[in-house]
Amino acid sequence: MRFAVLPLALMASAVGAKEPLFDVPLDCTLGQDCYINDYFDRDAGEGAVLDYACNDVTRDNHRGVDFALLNLQQMRDGVDVIAMAPGTVRGIRDGLPDIANTDPNAPNTAGQECGNGVAIDHGGGWITQYCHLKKDSISVAEGQRVAMGAVLGEVGLSGATNYPHVHLSLFKDRQRVDPFNPDMTAQCNLSSENDLWLRDIPYQPGGFVRIGLAGVPPVFADVRDDLDATPIIPANAPAMVAWAHGYTVKTGDVVWAEIIGPDGPFWSGQTTLERDRKFASLNYMGRRRRDDLWAEGTYTATMRLIRNGTVIEEKTVTTIVGPPDP
Secondary structure, three states: OOOOOOOOOOOOOOOOOOOOEOOOOOOOEOOOOOEEEEEEEEEEEEEEOOOOOOOOOOOOOOOOEEEOOHHHHHHHHEEEEEOOEEEEEEEOOOOOOOOOOOOOOOOOOOOOOOOOOEEEEEEEEEEEEEEEEEOOOOOOOOOOOEEOOEEEEOOOOOOOOOOOOEEEEEEEOOOOEOOOOOOOOOOOOOHHHHEEOOOOOOOOOOOEEEEEEEEEOOOOHHHHHHHOOOEEEEEEOOEEEEEEEOEEEEEOOEEEEEEEEEEEOOOEEEOOOOOOOOOOOEEEEEEEOOOOOOOEEEEEEEEEEEEOOOEEEEEEEEEEEEEEEE
């Protein structure tokens, strides 16, 4: 099927009008079951990056906003991609496989970096483009009128990507626009009055994708795939650890954790991160079991990501320790 391939080399330019306003492109709750992994890079030079808050939560020449899922199982279960505003479907592409481009069996995506996608014309020169959709999930046709919130397809892993997300590109008169900073001003930490979003979307300079409790130290491949964040842990489990899958963590960041058990404080500690990590940050902390069984009951873990003395993310999970395994 045909797809409107929009010119990737176009640079962002200032726009004066704020209309139309746009909603988020995924049927999810930001900060709970999805998150923004990369903002628009407004630095036009090579090598340097600069998001709208004058930080580096982006990649070089990243001319869009990435709305990411928490893990691969969430993608397999299905998360809808939705129209950000009313419009007419300008083009689609479907049929490309859902496979990470780091996989040795991944196809060549040259010229199809967007993967499966949809482009919508909202009138007045405004176009949105949604990339990396799941194979065979696109549910609209070229020329179809859609309302804000209409389902376009599902989040996938097609094209040039290695994690499930939607790359959202916004165009005004064929020029790429940052929806968080459409005027491309030099200001930092702009308020929501300056953006094109229908709702308030707080800026997040990094944080936790998920946290969880486990009876053994986790493996990142399992965390990325479908590891249960709150399993029932047997009382004879070899350990009790709190784990965090982080994104955009920095050298010097502190990961702090506290576990409260059925009898009160169980364990607390922290670690200082030794290098920047964009995607694959996994930290776990806790206790190994000696001779006694863990007390059965409710355990709660709280974890914080602290940067330069400021807590930038805090999450809490609760699980149950049950009878020992045979």
